[in-house]
Amino acid sequence: MSSAERILVIDDDKVVVEIVSALAKAMGLNCDVTRSPESFFDLITPETSLILLDLVMPEMDGIEILRLLGERQCKARIVLMSGINIRVIETAKKLAQNLGLSVVGHLQKPFPLSQLKDILGANLVPEAPRAKEIPQIAIPDEQLLQAFERNEFVIYYQPQISMETGRVTGVEALSRWQHPELGLVFPDNFISRIETLDLMDRFCWITAERALNEVKQFVGPDGFLPRLAINVSVSSLRDLKFPDIFMNLAKKYDFPSERIVLEITESGLIEFSLALDVLTRLRMRNFQLSIDDFGTGYSMMKQLQNVPAIELKIDKTFVMNMHANHSDLVMVEKIIEMGHELDMEVIAEGVETEDQYNALRLRGCDGVQGYLFSRALPPAEMVRWIDTYRAQHVR
Numbered sequence: 001m002s003s004a005e006r007i008l009v010i011d012d013d014k015v016v017v018e019i020v021s022a023l024a025k026a027m028g029l030n031c032d033v034t035r036s037p038e039s040f041f042d043l044i045t046p047e048t049s050l051i052l053l054d055l056v057m058p059e060m061d062g063i064e065i066l067r068l069l070g071e072r073q074c075k076a077r078i079v080l081m082s083g084i085n086i087r088v089i090e091t092a093k094k095l096a097q098n099l100g101l102s103v104v105g106h107l108q109k110p111f112p113l114s115q116l117k118d119i120l121g122a123n124l125v126p127e128a129p130r131a132k133e134i135p136q137i138a139i140p141d142e143q144l145l146q147a148f149e150r151n152e153f154v155i156y157y158q159p160q161i162s163m164e165t166g167r168v169t170g171v172e173a174l175s176r177w178q179h180p181e182l183g184l185v186f187p188d189n190f191i192s193r194i195e196t197l198d199l200m201d202r203f204c205w206i207t208a209e210r211a212l213n214e215v216k217q218f219v220g221p222d223g224f225l226p227r228l229a230i231n232v233s234v235s236s237l238r239d240l241k242f243p244d245i246f247m248n249l250a251k252k253y254d255f256p257s258e259r260i261v262l263e264i265t266e267s268g269l270i271e272f273s274l275a276l277d278v279l280t281r282l283r284m285r286n287f288q289l290s291i292d293d294f295g296t297g298y299s300m301m302k303q304l305q306n307v308p309a310i311e312l313k314i315d316k317t318f319v320m321n322m323h324a325n326h327s328d329l330v331m332v333e334k335i336i337e338m339g340h341e342l343d344m345e346v347i348a349e350g351v352e353t354e355d356q357y358n359a360l361r362l363r364g365c366d367g368v369q370g371y372l373f374s375r376a377l378p379p380a381e382m383v384r385w386i387d388t389y390r391a392q393h394v395r
């Protein structure tokens with residue numbers, strides 16, 4: 001932590017606020033403290049590098065503050081504090097990560113001073129961003145607009161593998177921006193910007209058209225066409241004409257709609273629950289729906305039965321932590337059970353190790369996707385990868 005960086009603590013408990021600030025000062029760290037949400041936001045500066053946030057406060061709860069921090073694209077590392085159940089803290093942590101925030105730890109009250117000291121100490125050395133591999137970069141609007149004009153968006157493909165047969169069943173299209181100066185820019189740096197600029201529809205059609213065109217290269221010698229999974233933003237789905245436009249595009253590329261999987265995030269669906277008609281129309285045209293990032297939202301369980309989806313995708317945070325964190329393993333098990341009960345296939349993303357693969361297999365997961373098999377690759381490299389993989393997995 002450089003000398004300019006600051007810690008900010010918000011807790012309605014006077015004792016906690018005093019202890020944290022005293023310890024931080026003793027460790028030579030700059031520390032601001034507040035007991036009210038109002039002044040909290042005034043105290044955030046670009047130098048604020050670590051926030052200690054109490055989840056339960058009378059005026060505004062910590063969840064609300066997390067949302068507001070997410071909206072502000074806050075870059076500070078966050079430590080959650082609470083006297084409540086550890087499960088609640090873990091849920092809040094997921095929510096925060098979902099909002100693009102970086103939660104680096106938690107303190108369950110009453111916590112020993114040593115634990116607080118460890119947390120403050122660990123944060124003396126800035127960590128590389130964890131959840132997202134690529135640091136966020138600020139992109140001026142003009143450059144993003146130019147990217148459309150200059151056709152700078154490209155697609156990388158990641159294979160999806162069946163647990164039962166070991167074969168490649170599909171590929172997920174993951175967008176990248178081939179920036180003239182910055183090189184390859186990852187979607188976390190531009191998708192939300194596109195959304196803000198109200199260009200998501202245009203982006204969606206560019207991506208779909210390119211993917212429908214490129215995926216033909218992955219057809220096997222036996223004529224097997226992998227399913228094409230495309231990420232669709234909820235904002236695109238608000239348009240009642242979306243299913244017909246997509247249908248026409250699929251026809252143009254002579255691509256059967258039943259081989260197209262539209263991935264919609266769980267959190268998006270919650271927001272979207274009023275317009276199930278578009279989803280139903282998509283199903284009527286044989287498009288397949290997949291619920292992405294499953295487990296990161298919270299009120300989905302009830303609605304799930306109404307969504308005509310064929311697949312649930314377990315969010316990679318559960319998969320990656322399932323061996324370290326028992327509650328994540330339980331989530332994985334429950335999601336698989338729930339998906340199967342609703343006659344859906346369950347696919348796990350973010351599978352990086354054999355251990356994870358085996359654990360998922362044991363629990364009846366249907367499909368996997370992750371670095372254990374391959375990262376997302378440009379089309380030509382994906383063709384080579386699929387060829388090599390098929391040669392090794394002929395049955």
Ligand code: C2E
Binds near residue numbers: 174186231232372
């Ligand atoms: P997502 O749909 O959840 O995609 C999975 C992300 O996890 C991808 O990140 C993928 O590269 C990464 N990943 C895959 N396997 C592993 C693994 O084993 N370990 C780890 N650590 N990561 C893995 P990516 O490509 O950066 O995409 C990020 C998100 O951006 C996607 O998350 C998706 O929500 C969004 N996105 C990407 N392309 C598009 C697009 O064309 N349209 C829309 N609307 N969203 C897109």
Ligand code: CA
Binds near residue numbers: 172231263292
């Ligand atoms: Ca996805």
Ligand code: CA
Binds near residue numbers: 292293315316349
């Ligand atoms: Ca995900």
